[in-house]
Amino acid sequence: MNFDEEQVISEITSIFSKSNSSNPQVIVGIGDDAAVVATDQHSVITTDMAIEDIHFKREWSTAYEIGSKVTVANLADIYAMGADPRYLVVALTLTGNEELSWIKELAQGIADTAAKSDAVVVGGDLSRAKSIMISITAIGSSRLHITRSGARVGDSIYVSALPGWSRAGYEVLSRNLTLSKVFERALTQFKSPELLPSLMRSFKSAHSLCDISDSFMEQAEQMSRASAVEFEIDIKKFERAEGFADLAAVAHAIGCDVWDLVLAGGEDHVLLATGVNLPGICIGRVLEGSGVKVLEMKKAPDTWRHFN
Amino acid sequence: MNFDEEQVISEITSIFSKSNSSNPQVIVGIGDDAAVVATDQHSVITTDMAIEDIHFKREWSTAYEIGSKVTVANLADIYAMGADPRYLVVALTLTGNEELSWIKELAQGIADTAAKSDAVVVGGDLSRAKSIMISITAIGSSRLHITRSGARVGDSIYVSALPGWSRAGYEVLSRNLTLSKVFERALTQFKSPELLPSLMRSFKSAHSLCDISDSFMEQAEQMSRASAVEFEIDIKKFERAEGFADLAAVAHAIGCDVWDLVLAGGEDHVLLATGVNLPGICIGRVLEGSGVKVLEMKKAPDTWRHFN
Numbered sequence: 151m152n153f154d155e156e157q158v159i160s161e162i163t164s165i166f167s168k169s170n171s172s173n174p175q176v177i178v179g180i181g182d183d184a185a186v187v188a189t190d191q192h193s194v195i196t197t198d199m200a201i202e203d204i205h206f207k208r209e210w211s212t213a214y215e216i217g218s219k220v221t222v223a224n225l226a227d228i229y230a231m232g233a234d235p236r237y238l239v240v241a242l243t244l245t246g247n248e249e250l251s252w253i254k255e256l257a258q259g260i261a262d263t264a265a266k267s268d269a270v271v272v273g274g275d276l277s278r279a280k281s282i283m284i285s286i287t288a289i290g291s292s293r294l295h296i297t298r299s300g301a302r303v304g305d306s307i308y309v310s311a312l313p314g315w316s317r318a319g320y321e322v323l324s325r326n327l328t329l330s331k332v333f334e335r336a337l338t339q340f341k342s343p344e345l346l347p348s349l350m351r352s353f354k355s356a357h358s359l360c361d362i363s364d365s366f367m368e369q370a371e372q373m374s375r376a377s378a379v380e381f382e383i384d385i386k387k388f389e390r391a392e393g394f395a396d397l398a399a400v401a402h403a404i405g406c407d408v409w410d411l412v413l414a415g416g417e418d419h420v421l422l423a424t425g426v427n428l429p430g431i432c433i434g435r436v437l438e439g440s441g442v443k444v445l446e447m448k449k450a451p452d453t454w455r456h457f458n
Numbered sequence: 459m460n461f462d463e464e465q466v467i468s469e470i471t472s473i474f475s476k477s478n479s480s481n482p483q484v485i486v487g488i489g490d491d492a493a494v495v496a497t498d499q500h501s502v503i504t505t506d507m508a509i510e511d512i513h514f515k516r517e518w519s520t521a522y523e524i525g526s527k528v529t530v531a532n533l534a535d536i537y538a539m540g541a542d543p544r545y546l547v548v549a550l551t552l553t554g555n556e557e558l559s560w561i562k563e564l565a566q567g568i569a570d571t572a573a574k575s576d577a578v579v580v581g582g583d584l585s586r587a588k589s590i591m592i593s594i595t596a597i598g599s600s601r602l603h604i605t606r607s608g609a610r611v612g613d614s615i616y617v618s619a620l621p622g623w624s625r626a627g628y629e630v631l632s633r634n635l636t637l638s639k640v641f642e643r644a645l646t647q648f649k650s651p652e653l654l655p656s657l658m659r660s661f662k663s664a665h666s667l668c669d670i671s672d673s674f675m676e677q678a679e680q681m682s683r684a685s686a687v688e689f690e691i692d693i694k695k696f697e698r699a700e701g702f703a704d705l706a707a708v709a710h711a712i713g714c715d716v717w718d719l720v721l722a723g724g725e726d727h728v729l730l731a732t733g734v735n736l737p738g739i740c741i742g743r744v745l746e747g748s749g750v751k752v753l754e755m756k757k758a759p760d761t762w763r764h765f766n
């Protein structure tokens with residue numbers, strides 16, 4: 151053991167507690183049996199975990215990046231309901247071989263990423279286990295909520311940003327490629343995807359909304375099925391998106407098809423939305439029918455799997 | 459792999475979803491990016507996990523018992539704030555060597571135990587890992603909340619039931635003793651502690667309240683410190699509690715001091731409360747001063763540790 155359990159709890163608590171006391175909505179913060187927080191009439195709840203060697207590798211990512219990434223995954227699910235993240239609880243297992251400084255960085259990555267979305271960690275649990283596991287539950291508040299089933303015929307289809315970067319980063323790392331400047335954005339998006347709260351919040355007038363962390367195609371299919379409509383996707387519109395030429399260059403350098411990255415990549419915390427006059431990139435339209443039709447697509451994209 | 463991941467998700471979802479559709483407070487249940495639920499002005503949030511070989515052993519407990527126990531731990535923390543449990547989310551890791559029937563039993567243990575407290579599982583996450591881990595977050599609703607810091611001079615001190623049974627069960631199992639009828643209650647309380655919602659809810663007029671899962675002495679010390687008062691505990695009052703003679707018989711049979719079980723046992727989801735005319739067992743009084751004074755106690759009790 152490189153640390154003492156009580157010391158770890160005290161250090162983590164201190165990192166998370168800072169934002170408890172300054173938040174008037176946190177009535178009882180970390181330290182009692184449970185936290186007490188102010189909630190609206192409706193709350194949104196989601197949970198998402200990250201396991202070492204399944205979702206992250208310590209050789210690839212810093213503790214700060216790992217903490218930030220699992221937090222982003224939770225926050226994105228709250229935004230994907232049209233809600234605002236408010237509170238997080240963190241269950242953490244450690245093997246006993248981690249340095250205290252690594253653990254503190256992990257907690258700081260979680261705390262800082264939560265703070266960017268005005269969310270705060272109000273509780274947690276710590277245990278020993280055979281591998282490192284970070285399980286976060288996020289609670290958000292919503293006056294409205296936007297599900298996957300609200301897409302209407304006539305809606306335009308949008309993504310909040312170009313997907314594919316995260317998988318590109320994963321491919322670079324797993325193929326052990328020589329790092330070059332062209333890979334930088336891909337690596338960042340894989341290790342520590344950025345979530346822009348203002349962009350995420352700007353989809354509140356969407357008719358249908360979800361996070362495409364399981365890949366664009368999979369989520370588009372789910373949404374079209376849940377809404378009982380057809381999605382017509384025009385890949386030419388992806389080509390005009392910011393960064394597409396750079397992503398295509400990365401795809402070329404790693405020897406894969408850019409459309410496998412864009413349409414089937416996964417782990418991008420990008421929103422998929424339907425509606426009228428939404429921000430982001432308009433990539434198609436909602437028609438009567440069923441399924442997802444991709445215009446001018448020659449082959450079906452490969453699907454993404456976690457690395458274990 | 460004894461199962462297919464999609465099949466596991468579908469089976470678990472089906473077990474948990476039953477109570478989603480019949481609950482008018484669940485606006486969006488399992489299946490979207492996040493659940494949407496009705497909440498009061500204040501919500502209570504806690505998280506508690508169980509790891510194989512740290513918190514449970516598959517040789518000792520059935521899947522149903524394991525699921526039930528980790529759920530009880532979460533529900534008890536909600537009750538320990540004077541609140542009522544409402545919603546749970548469950549993050550589960552599996553090694554891939556479990557039978558589907560085992561996994562379904564685990565989920566059923568969680569679902570049934572939640573239902574007894576009118577709580578419902580509204581979401582979850584599933585991943586592979588090196589060991590089985592069940593991480594639950596519970597969300598409760600409270601008009602009021604009762605912390606550890608409200609004990610007042612003149613209050614009586616209560617426990618909702620006699621503690622010690624859980625550790626007694628652990629000692630029986632870990633010493634590999636021949637099972638006999640005298641151990642039955644201890645084994646049940648260790649493997650699958652019972653939570654009586656009506657009893658847990660009857661402490662809402664307490665001035666100070668907590669769950670003594672970390673052991674009676676530890677929690678009494680925390681509460682007296684948080685409230686800046688002295689706790690005077692009369693162990694003779696424990697002796698008059700229902701079941702004390704049986705617990706003493708178990709202690710004798712396993713060769714340990716009954717007070718190590720009662721005062722330092724841990725993992726009992728019993729409430730410790732201060733106030734006036736509360737239910738449960740009155741075991742002392744709150745005085746001016748600090749610390750916990752145990753009347754007629756000859757030695758300090760040993761402290762409990764998890765088995766790893």
